[in-house]
Amino acid sequence: MLNQLSWGxxxxxxxxxxxxxxxxxxxxxxxxCHQCTPxxxxxKLLRNTPPLGFQNLTSVSETxxxxxxxxxxRVCCLLFVWGCEVHPSxxxxxxxxxxxxxxxxxxxxxxxxxxxxxxxxxxxxxxLGRLLALTQTFISPYLLRxxxxxxxxxxxxxxxxxxxxxxxxxxxxxxxxxxxxxxYVCVRQSGIDHALICLTLFCHNLRVPYTIYPAHVRxxxxxxxxxxxxxxxxxxxxxxxxxxEMDSLYSPVMTSFTGELLREGASLSVGICGSRGHGGQxxxxxxxxxSDGLVPDVSIVPVGISYDCLPRYFTRPQAGVMSxxxxxxxxxxxxxxxxxxxxxxxxxxxxxxxxxGKCRVDGGRPLQDLLLTAILQDRMDxxxxxxxxxWLLPPAVMPELCPADRQQTIALTLHLMYSSTTTxxxxxxxxxxxxxxxxxxxGVRVSVLCRDICWLLEEVLFRNIDVGYGGSxxxxxxxxxxxxxxxxxxxxxPPTGEPIIAPRPDPDSLxxxxxxxDLLTHVFIHEAVGACxxxxxxxEVVGCGGGGDPEFDVVLGQEELTEKSLQxxxxxxxxxxxxxxxxxxFALDVVDSMVRCGVLVMxxxxxxxxxxxxxxxxxxxxxxxxxxxxxxxxxDCEEPDARSYKLSQPSQCPELLFFxxxxxxxxxxxxxxxxxxxxxxxxxVTERDCLSQLHTHLKNRAQLEKAHxxxxxxxxxxxxxxxxxxxxxxxEDRQRGDVYLDVSPLFSQCAHxxxxxxxxxxxxxxxx
Numbered sequence: 015m016l017n018q019l020s021w022g023x024x025x026x027x028x029x030x031x032x033x034x035x036x037x038x039x040x041x042x043x044x045x046x047c048h049q050c051t052p053x054x055x056x057x058k059l060l061r062n063t064p065p066l067g068f069q070n071l072t073s074v075s076e077t078x079x080x081x082x083x084x085x086x087x088r089v090c091c092l093l094f095v096w097g098c099e100v101h102p103s104x105x106x107x108x109x110x111x112x113x114x115x116x117x118x119x120x121x122x123x124x125x126x127x128x129x130x131x132x133x134x135x136x137x138x139x140x141x142l143g144r145l146l147a148l149t150q151t152f153i154s155p156y157l158l159r160x161x162x163x164x165x166x167x168x169x170x171x172x173x174x175x176x177x178x179x180x181x182x183x184x185x186x187x188x189x190x191x192x193x194x195x196x197x198y199v200c201v202r203q204s205g206i207d208h209a210l211i212c213l214t215l216f217c218h219n220l221r222v223p224y225t226i227y228p229a230h231v232r233x234x235x236x237x238x239x240x241x242x243x244x245x246x247x248x249x250x251x252x253x254x255x256x257x258x259e260m261d262s263l264y265s266p267v268m269t270s271f272t273g274e275l276l277r278e279g280a281s282l283s284v285g286i287c288g289s290r291g292h293g294g295q296x297x298x299x300x301x302x303x304x305s306d307g308l309v310p311d312v313s314i315v316p317v318g319i320s321y322d323c324l325p326r327y328f329t330r331p332q333a334g335v336m337s338x339x340x341x342x343x344x345x346x347x348x349x350x351x352x353x354x355x356x357x358x359x360x361x362x363x364x365x366x367x368x369x370x371g372k373c374r375v376d377g378g379r380p381l382q383d384l385l386l387t388a389i390l391q392d393r394m395d396x397x398x399x400x401x402x403x404x405w406l407l408p409p410a411v412m413p414e415l416c417p418a419d420r421q422q423t424i425a426l427t428l429h430l431m432y433s434s435t436t437t438x439x440x441x442x443x444x445x446x447x448x449x450x451x452x453x454x455x456x457g458v459r460v461s462v463l464c465r466d467i468c469w470l471l472e473e474v475l476f477r478n479i480d481v482g483y484g485g486s487x488x489x490x491x492x493x494x495x496x497x498x499x500x501x502x503x504x505x506x507x508p509p510t511g512e513p514i515i516a517p518r519p520d521p522d523s524l525x526x527x528x529x530x531x532d533l534l535t536h537v538f539i540h541e542a543v544g545a546c547x548x549x550x551x552x553x554e555v556v557g558c559g560g561g562g563d564p565e566f567d568v569v570l571g572q573e574e575l576t577e578k579s580l581q582x583x584x585x586x587x588x589x590x591x592x593x594x595x596x597x598x599x600f601a602l603d604v605v606d607s608m609v610r611c612g613v614l615v616m617x618x619x620x621x622x623x624x625x626x627x628x629x630x631x632x633x634x635x636x637x638x639x640x641x642x643x644x645x646x647x648x649x650d651c652e653e654p655d656a657r658s659y660k661l662s663q664p665s666q667c668p669e670l671l672f673f674x675x676x677x678x679x680x681x682x683x684x685x686x687x688x689x690x691x692x693x694x695x696x697x698x699v700t701e702r703d704c705l706s707q708l709h710t711h712l713k714n715r716a717q718l719e720k721a722h723x724x725x726x727x728x729x730x731x732x733x734x735x736x737x738x739x740x741x742x743x744x745x746e747d748r749q750r751g752d753v754y755l756d757v758s759p760l761f762s763q764c765a766h767x768x769x770x771x772x773x774x775x776x777x778x779x780x781x782x
Contacts (some may be wrong), residue, residue, distance in 0.1 A: 435589055
């Protein structure tokens, strides 16, 4: 193994001739959707000219103040914070206005009859008082300045830099001139996401938003402290966001509270989470404020936050005293620190998006209606419909919403998940982790790794996704490897001594590396789906030929390739496909992307070329030669597609194809393992216990195979459980305020379970 002090020097020595290559091109990211919000796009709030560059938020010097001198340099951070503009936001009589709103009065009447009101009036008054206490949240200018100064100091210890795009901040200043309140929406990653957003806006003289942070805080002094910073917490007595939403009075009070904040001109910061369906209800409350006429319009700003390394002690909404102490010790130790990149997308009109009619999910069908006929009966007539994702905002949450508003909110949530994710920058640790996990799992020389980093960088920029770093190749590789070093194995290759790098084969390391790869899966989702579809078709060719080695010199029909892509598209979790694009349109884009990236080439079918075709009635793979008129007339096959494709490198295993297949294999393998583990579960079982036991089974399976530990993460288990419920593998039964799951009678039959397992496996190339 390389010496701990010399490995960085040896890597740098091998790369000292590398020329700087980054910074040549910066794509314009964050533009709003041209289909859903063409008028907002036409305002051109986000401009790339003149390029204003980036700013390190934690690097404060005397140039940021109006003073100069020796003493100023020592206290420049304090002077800078004291000079920032703060928009006052007192609570005033907000509590009285919320209490007297028509929505809250109707909720009280609906919840308690006149006879009950007299009997339980003290309990109702106390309960309503705890909810109305949340409306007293306000932003104290003096406390905000003090906390901002502390955050600048803490973040300078946590991160080597916090980079923000000056052009995007200039666009936010232009958006404030539209006189509409701003709502910032990000995908939840850690507990400091909202703190970074608020600090960035404060340092650039923009209105600091009220933060929706669904955490349960027991200490009264801490609740009071956070409420004076504009943080809206869960009410006292609620352990989780789900428990709070089940309260019949909580939703009306929070909806009225949100409307009052927006009417005052305040901004909001909301986090959404696709795997758990959290955050969408707050977007519904913002939309209700427009529907009630409290504000004419609201400007939505998707925010993308990228971390070199996600802070370990802030991945949960709640943190204990010991976690805080460990975090403080880690700050004092110093060491390698990652960077953060914050991107603010262009603000768009919420009213325009809702009225355009492009962003909608109504008419969707359950996943089992779309795929079960294809899986069990080989019929493809139902896969062209849209998938229903009503679980993102279930009827139990905000029951007062009408079906049209509920569907509109779900569509808005999906679109913002997609927009926030595509706004994120790809960090250097993501590039290195992705290459090591999906292309060079057994190890790679540093020189080869650097060559592949250059290739992957160009592919990312080509897809109009920004990267969160700059400088030379040497600096990029050293920075990424220094941050990932606890999860890597380093060795010297004889006789040159060139360093060889490989991921550590332990569960924690592989899970961390896989977490870094998530964003690149979103970047290459079209190509990954297409590669898995090609793999599925090739596996059927092998099965038709009686087994053996895969045959790559095969003509693939466009229709069959699109159908395979469409089936896999329905299995994707929310956030990969915007609601303004149909699943069929996405599948067509998948086929085109496979040609653009060089995996497939368009082929004009010759008369003597065997064509891989699927019989539409029986669903059986057959070989037909086009120069035999008798055979073609007697066959039930349709005519071959006008457009057909071949692999661009049929003589050898296409390396790019395997890399793209591997991106989705983590999710697909988790589906296979979970399906094979269903018979171990008790029946019925609560949703929480089912999640825990499935997680245990997947970890045991990875330990048994001593490989693919990344397919056993708790986040993947949540996605798997959601997929099984949507597919009808598991049935839900709500009893006594809890959800019980049981294996459906259809998939209690071994034959149907085997068919579903084969359906998942076909998309994993060379599945063992």
